[in-house]
Structures are given as structure tokens and as C-alpha cells.
Amino acid sequence: xxxxxxxxxxxxxxxxxxxxxxxxxxxxxxxxxxxxxxxxxxxxxxxxxxxxxxxxxxxxxxxxxxxxxxxxxxxxxxxxxxxxxxxxxxxxxxxxxxxxxxxxxxxxxxxxxxxxxxxxxxxxxxxxxxxxxxxxxxxxxxxxxxxxxxxxxxxxxxxxxxxxxxxxxxxxxxxxxxxxxxxxxxxxxxxxxxxxxxxxxxxxxxxxxxxxxxxxxxxxxxxxxxxxxxxxxxxxxxxxxxxxxxxxxxxxxxxxxxxxxxxxxxxxxxxxxxxxxxxxxxxxxxxxxxxxxxxxxxxxxxxxxxxxxxxxxxxxxxxxxxxxxxxxxxxxxxx
Amino acid sequence: xxxxxxxxxxxxxxxxxxxxxxxxxxxxxxxxxxxxxxxxxxxxxxxxxxxxxxxxxxxxxxxxxxxxxxxxxxxxxxxxxxxxxxxxxxxxxxxxxxxxxxxxxxxxxxxxxxxxxxxxxxxxxxxxxxxxxxxxxxxxxxxxxxxxxxxxxxxxxxxxxxxxxxxxxxxxxxxxxxxxxxxxxxxxxxxxxxxxxxxxxxxxxxxxxxxxxxxxxxxxxxxxxxxxxxxxxxxxxxxxxxxxxxxxxxxxxxxxxxxxxxxxxxxxxxxxxxxxxxxxxxxxxxxxxxxxxxxxxxxxxxxxxxxxxxxxxxxxxxxxxxxxxxxxxxxxxxx
DNA sequence: TTGTAGGCGTTATCAG
DNA sequence: CTGATAACGCCTACAA
Numbered sequence: 001x002x003x004x005x006x007x008x009x010x011x012x013x014x015x016x017x018x019x020x021x022x023x024x025x026x027x028x029x030x031x032x033x034x035x036x037x038x039x040x041x042x043x044x045x046x047x048x049x050x051x052x053x054x055x056x057x058x059x060x061x062x063x064x065x066x067x068x069x070x071x072x073x074x075x076x077x078x079x080x081x082x083x084x085x086x087x088x089x090x091x092x093x094x095x096x097x098x099x100x101x102x103x104x105x106x107x108x109x110x111x112x113x114x115x116x117x118x119x120x121x122x123x124x125x126x127x128x129x130x131x132x133x134x135x136x137x138x139x140x141x142x143x144x145x146x147x148x149x150x151x152x153x154x155x156x157x158x159x160x161x162x163x164x165x166x167x168x169x170x171x172x173x174x175x176x177x178x179x180x181x182x183x184x185x186x187x188x189x190x191x192x193x194x195x196x197x198x199x200x201x202x203x204x205x206x207x208x209x210x211x212x213x214x215x216x217x218x219x220x221x222x223x224x225x226x227x228x229x230x231x232x233x234x235x236x237x238x239x240x241x242x243x244x245x246x247x248x249x250x251x252x253x254x255x256x257x258x259x260x261x262x263x264x265x266x267x268x269x270x271x272x273x274x275x276x277x278x279x280x281x282x283x284x285x286x287x288x289x290x291x292x293x294x295x296x297x298x299x300x301x302x303x304x305x306x307x308x309x310x311x312x313x314x315x316x317x318x319x320x321x322x323x324x325x326x327x328x329x330x331x332x333x334x335x
Numbered sequence: 336x337x338x339x340x341x342x343x344x345x346x347x348x349x350x351x352x353x354x355x356x357x358x359x360x361x362x363x364x365x366x367x368x369x370x371x372x373x374x375x376x377x378x379x380x381x382x383x384x385x386x387x388x389x390x391x392x393x394x395x396x397x398x399x400x401x402x403x404x405x406x407x408x409x410x411x412x413x414x415x416x417x418x419x420x421x422x423x424x425x426x427x428x429x430x431x432x433x434x435x436x437x438x439x440x441x442x443x444x445x446x447x448x449x450x451x452x453x454x455x456x457x458x459x460x461x462x463x464x465x466x467x468x469x470x471x472x473x474x475x476x477x478x479x480x481x482x483x484x485x486x487x488x489x490x491x492x493x494x495x496x497x498x499x500x501x502x503x504x505x506x507x508x509x510x511x512x513x514x515x516x517x518x519x520x521x522x523x524x525x526x527x528x529x530x531x532x533x534x535x536x537x538x539x540x541x542x543x544x545x546x547x548x549x550x551x552x553x554x555x556x557x558x559x560x561x562x563x564x565x566x567x568x569x570x571x572x573x574x575x576x577x578x579x580x581x582x583x584x585x586x587x588x589x590x591x592x593x594x595x596x597x598x599x600x601x602x603x604x605x606x607x608x609x610x611x612x613x614x615x616x617x618x619x620x621x622x623x624x625x626x627x628x629x630x631x632x633x634x635x636x637x638x639x640x641x642x643x644x645x646x647x648x649x650x651x652x653x654x655x656x657x658x659x660x661x662x663x664x665x666x667x668x669x670x
Numbered sequence: 671t672t673g674t675a676g677g678c679g680t681t682a683t684c685a686g
Numbered sequence: 687c688t689g690a691t692a693a694c695g696c697c698t699a700c701a702a
Contacts, residue, residue, distance in 0.1 A: 006679055017689045022681065031687060049450045054396070055677035056388040057394045057694045072413045073614075081407065089441045094432040094448060102417055106424045113429060115384040223619045249418055250618070257619030279408075280615055283585070284592030341695055352673045357697065367671070389695035392678045673702075679694105686689075 005046040013145055014042040025050055034152060052094075056118055062248050065306060066114035067097045068133075070126025075278050076295050080143060080215035083299025084123060091307045092118070100128050111128065111136050121306050127189055130155055139309050143302040144295070146321070147189050156309070157319040160301040165324035166197020166245065169273040169291050172326055173243040174205050177335035178271060182210040182241035183290055184251055186217040191247040194275055198245055209331055210241060214251065222246060222254030230270070242270060242335050249274040252288055267333035277327045287330035298322060340381040349377035360385055387429075391453055395571060400641060401449035402432045403468075405461025405572060410613050411630050412460055415478060419458060420636025427641040428455070435463050446471050456641045462524055465490055474644050478637040479630070481656075482524050491644070492654040493637040495628035497525060500659035501532020501580065504608040504626050507661055508578040509540050512670035513606060517545040517576035518588055519561055521552040526582040529610055533580050545576060549586065557581060557589030565597055565605070577670050584609040584616050587623055591666065602668035611661050622665035 011018045016035055016058070023031050024039040056062035065088060069077045081097065088095055096117065098110035111133055114122055122140040124133055127147065133140045134153030146159040166183075171199050173181050181202065185195040195211060202209040212229050214221035230240060246252035252274030266272055274281055277292035301320055308318070346353045349369055359374040376385070386528050391397035400423060404412045416432065423430055431452065433445035446468055449457055458474040459468055462482065468475045469488035481494040501518075508516050515539065520530040530546060537544040547564050549556035565575060581587035587609030594605050601607055610618055612627035636655055643653070 004679095007696085008679080018680085019689060020687090023688090026681090028690090032687075050445060051392070051453060051679055052451045053388045053391045053453055054694090055681070057386070057392055057696090058679075058681040060681085062388070073410060073418065075408060075410075078407045081434075085434070085437055087443065089443065099416075099420070102420055106421065108424065112384060116384060116387045118388055191674090219614075219618045250614070253620050260620060279554075279585070280588075283554045283588050284377050285588050285595060286620070339695095343695080351698080354674080354698085358672090361697095370672085386695055389678090391696075391699070392680090393697040394678085395697085525674065671702105674700085676698090676700105678697090681692105681694085683692080684690090686687105 002172055004051075005048045007048075007050065009046055010039065010042045010048050013046060030243075031092060061120045061310075062118045063092055064094045064096060064119050065118065065121040065123060066110070066117065066119040067123045068100050068110045068114075068127060068128050070101050070128060071095055076144070076276060076293075079295040080125060080299035080302075082181040083296040083301075084143075084303045085299075087300040087303025088307065091303075091311070095123075095305070098128065101110070111138075114138065121310050123302055123306060124285060125302075131294050135267065139306070141302050141306045141309065144298055146193070156305050158298055158322075159319075160295075160298060160307055160322045160324050162193035162293070162324070163197035163200065165275060165291040165293065166194035166199075166247070166326060167201040168197070168203035168326050169245045169275065170198045170205075171192075171331065172289070172328075173245065173271055173273060174201070174207070176243075176271065176332060178243035179207055179335075180210070180239050180278070181207065181239040181243045181245060182212065184222050184227060184229070184244055184246040184255055185211055185213045186221070186247055186251065187213070187215070188217060191217065194247040194314040210238070214254075217248060219254040222251035223258045224254075226255040226258035227261065230258055230264060239241040241333070243272070244270065244272045245275075247275055247278050249290055252290070252331075253280060253286055256286065256288070271332040271335070273326075273332060281327070281329065289302050289329045289332045290327050291324050292327050293324045294322065339386075342383075342385065344381055345374065345377045345383050348381060350372040356401055360429035386446075395442075395453045396645075397453045397495045399429045399431060399452065399454050400450065400456040400458060401445070401454040402430055402460060403445045403449075403460045403463050404432055406436050407434050410626075411479070411611060415460055415634035415637075416629035417606065418631040418636075419478075419638045420634075420638045421447055422635040422638025423642065426638075426646070428642070429448040430458075435461065446473075448450065449473065456551060456645050458637055458641060459490070460637075464659065466527050472625065473639070476637050476641045477646065479633055480524060481528070489659075491640050493633055493657075494655075495633060495639055495657045495659050497528035497628070497659070498532035498535065500610060500626040501529035501582070502536040503532070503659060503661050504529075504610065505533045507624070508606055508608060508614070508667065509536070509542075511578075511667060513578035514542055514670070515545070515574050516542065516577040516578045516580060517547065517564060519557050519564070519579055519581040520546055520548045520583055522550070524547070524572060529582045545573070548587075551579065552583060552586065554589040554592070557586035558593045559589075561590040561593035562596065565593055565599060574664050578607070578667070579605065579610050580610075582610055584611050584613040584623060584625055587616060587625070587666075588621055591621065591623070606667040606670070608661075608667060616662070616664065623669045624664045625662050626659050627662050628659045629657065 088282040125143040277290040280289040281288040460478040609625040613623040616623040
């Protein structure tokens, strides 16, 4: 097994100095075409791949950024990641991702891992600890979560306005004539913001809020609490809702499932709105009206803000908020 | 902004030499407890994080492996990744992931990127080009796909026996008394293997195969072809199937959706089996019987095989095949 | 058990 | 424009 070719090998084969090779590789303008071609030829001939390790060590930066993701199984992150990649690719940055929940389970600190990698910047996607990242001293942006920690840490926050999304969903139902609109919520900062949007809208409309909180954000938990909510007799104090806003799509599917088991037709007898516009919402069997935060757009914005921070130097905080939109499908009917 | 502390700083503060620090960090046994503690104390006091860049450059390996994933949005990979992480964490390996489809779109070659990172090994998850990886000379294993390319390249393959899975699903339906069992398939190697399992089982049972292929692996495409399949009048030549095996869960949901639109009850008039046991299969609204390949177990196995290959030296090919199992839910009824 | 010296493959800084 | 030369931070013999 022969050793990898180095920049020396390339230089020798091309008949130039090592520095010239380095310049060509980072396409500096001040290189004669002849020499440049000679170098390029040598590179391909030797199947040479420059070492990022050495480059990072010697240079002032690694041109890499780390992304800390809460939970990979959330499709939201996948889209956001795609947006990030495209934005960062333009700046020539490579990105490496870490799964916060899993790494925690394994006893690994992703921030520490990224410091060891000497990443130029960090993107915090999800409800991870912004203060810890800020303390690490690595330039960072927070993607998708507007919480106190991030703002205290003075990190830019690129987020969807989830309260506005909750409001949007609720208003959509109200416009369809619904007045008994319930909210199936869950633990977590994200759910809390969506729920607050619901409450604000309800208050604004002069209606009575009904919030039930499932023990977790999954479909099964939502199905159970929804079953209870829908099964209760139509008493004067708490009439059965004619519409439900669930704080995420799986939970909305849980609500629909519960309704179906009780013989309540959707959208005939019950309208349902979800959140995130995940793939399941588009399934024919579900056809769920949902609020979309366009995670891809968020990801791109986060990448741009981070690049600006890294290259522009002392850029301002530059947080950005995006307003979600409603994707209407077949789970809502007029009352 | 002060510079990062280096191993020199730690050594100085602890009153020892740089090499001793290096030994402590890699917990070599031959270090006196007193010195060890002094070093550890200095490390935390200085908030020192060793540079993987420098370590990789100087050492004989980087203790990192790259994972090339076909398409992040496939939940299957998420589980497999978790398994990989746990297995590789035991060996002290860090892993970095690349998204094949997205990187291709951006014009980046993940193999090249990993070579630049000097990863010790590569895990190929999905239908990427095994030969190219083999050519790169980096030790690698293929996770989840048994195709010709990998075997020709003499890479270990850790895969679920998908043909067995297709067979399993079909037999399950046959045991329930179904005789007109159709298969809703799609393009791709994976679907092809599952479909072949179906065909084998059908042949073995002496039944007539009915395969319809959707243009892609999505729910919508499956819904359309299923609608056509189910709508056709009960002619002598092609009776309407009483059961359908779909090569993945979203497609199965598409089949159920099509049935519902046609007023065909599931599982009353039509039984459906999916594949992958994705989260949606467990949703109450869907309650889909599905074949499970246990991707997490696969991931762990792949990690172990790769570690063996990296540390054991000249280990054999050591491919491993896992037999999937059936997860029975509510979408199948006796005929 | 501890310390010393050399080198890993680049980039960056200066002279030519 | 081009070509030496010194870092970069660590590992790995080897010597003490």
C-alpha cells in the first residue's frame, strides 16, 4: 500500500514549487495559465486529494461548520439541513452534523467534538443549549428556535414565527365558521409557542380556549387525549369542539384517528389542522390541512447569516423571523 | 481573542513534558497517578481541547469514519445511523455523514470529501456506487444493500434479506386465505428484491402473480396505480385482488387511500401489507401490518464489521444477512 | 517512567 | 509572479 501523494509530489511532477501548487488549488488569480494547467494535470494524474487536516492546521480556518441537530428522526431537520448545505456550499464550507440526543446518550458533547475539529462556525438546530455554544466562543447561529437562552447569548436566531403559525391555523378555522376550536398540544418550547398563537387568536376572537396537553409529541399520545376530548358528552360547560388545531402533523393524525374510532367524520363533523406540512399531511388517506414553516428556506437563511458572520466580521446579531403559511387540504370544512 | 491553548500550555501548567500530556490524553497505562492528575487538572483549568486536525496529521489514523447516505429523508437511515453511532462510539470513532443525493446535486463527491478528511473507513448506506468507494482504497462496508457492485468490489455487505421480507409478507397473506394477492412495486434495487420475494412466494404457492409498478416510490404514485388496479371490473382474467403487498409503507398508505376512495374497506374487503415498519405504520389511522428489517441492528452490525476490518487487519469479507420479521397490525384480515 | 527530536501536509510570509 | 522557509499542534519513536 503506497502512501498518499502530497503537494510535494504534485509540485515535482508539474515542475513547479509547492507554494505554486497551493495557489492553484485555491484558484488564486495570479498564476500563469501554463503552470496552472501543468499543476492540474499532475493533480489528476496522481489522484491527489489535498488533506483538509493539514490545511486546517496550517491555515487560519478550516472552512467547515458543525450542525447540532436535536433529533434526526424529525423530518423538519432534514429539509433545514438541505437548505443549510446549499447555502454553505456556496461559501465553500463543508458541514458535519451531530445528533444531540443520541450523542448525549453516548456521553459525547457535540460542542466539544466540534471544537476539536476546529470548525469555523456552529449551527444550532433545535432546542439545544445555546448558552453553552456561546460560551465555547465559536461563532454560531440558532436555527428554528426562538428561546430565551439564545437571545441572552446574543446569538442570531433564524426562526419561523410559530406563534403566528398557531394563530394562522386558528384563524383559518374561525373563518370557516367554527367557534368551538380546541388545541391539542404537547410539552416543549415549540409546541408552547404554537399553542400560544392559538390562545392569542382565540382571545382575539372572543372565544373560549380549550387546550389539552398530551404527555409527549407523538401520534399515540395525541390520539388518547383526543379520544377523551371528543368523547365527552355535549354539556353546556364544555361542548364538543367542531375543530381541532394540533401542534404537529403526527398529533393531527392521532386526532383524526380518534375521531374515526368514535364515528366522527373528518372533515364532516370535525375539522383538523396540523403543523409542519410533513409528507404524511399530503397522503391521500390523511389529506391534512397544515401550517408550513418552510424549513428549507430557514436553513438557507441560517447558512447565509453564518457566512456573513464568519466573513463579514463584526456583523450585527441579524436575527430573522419567517412567517409560516397555510397549506389547505381536505381536513377542514365550513361549519 | 486569545489563541487556543495547545498541548504545550497544558504541559507547562502541569509541570510536565508535552509527550506526557499526549500519553495521558490517550490514557496510556504507564503514567504515574500524580502526574496524570496534574495533567487532567491543567486540561480543565485551561479548557483545553486537543485538535483532531493535528492529531490526525501526526498520527497514523484519524479515528473517524465517513457515512454516505442515499437520502436523508428516508427514516430507515436515521435508525441505521443510530446503530452505527453506538457501535463506532465503542471504538472511539467519530463519524461524519454525507448525503449522496444532495451532494450530487451540489456537485460534490462525498468519497473525495472523505478522502480529504482522511477518514479511516467508509460506510456506504444505500445504493451508492460501491465500486467507486472500493477504488478509493479506503476500507469500507456496505450497509443495507446487496447489489452486484458491492460484491464485485469485495466489500462486506451488511444487509437485510429483502427478498425474504417480500416472501414473508406474501406468505402471511396466503396463510390468511388470500389467493388473489397483488404487489405494488416501484423502481429501485430495494423494491426489486422485495418484489422478487413476492414472486417467489406466489410461484411456490401455485398462484398467479400480479405486479403493478408505480413510477416512483412515493405515496401518490402508489395511490394512482392502486386505484387503477382496484377499479378494474372483476373479469375472469384478472379478478380484483383481495390483498396487496406494497414494497414500502408510504406506498401501502397510498393503496389504502385508493381503496378508501373506491369504498373498499380495509381490511374488510382488502388486506394490505407494507414494508419497513415506519412510524406511520403504527399510527392508529393507518394501523398497517408491515415487514421490519430492524435498521438499527443492521447499523450496529455494520459498525462492528468495519471496526474489525480497521483494527483486525486482514479480516475476511464477513458479509452478514439479517432476516426481517413481520409486525402484525390491523390492515390484514382473513379471507 | 519521563523527556527530546523529527516529521505529518499545508498555509502564510517574505524575499527574489 | 515564483520559490524558499517558518509555523500549525500533535504523535511517535528513541533516548535518558
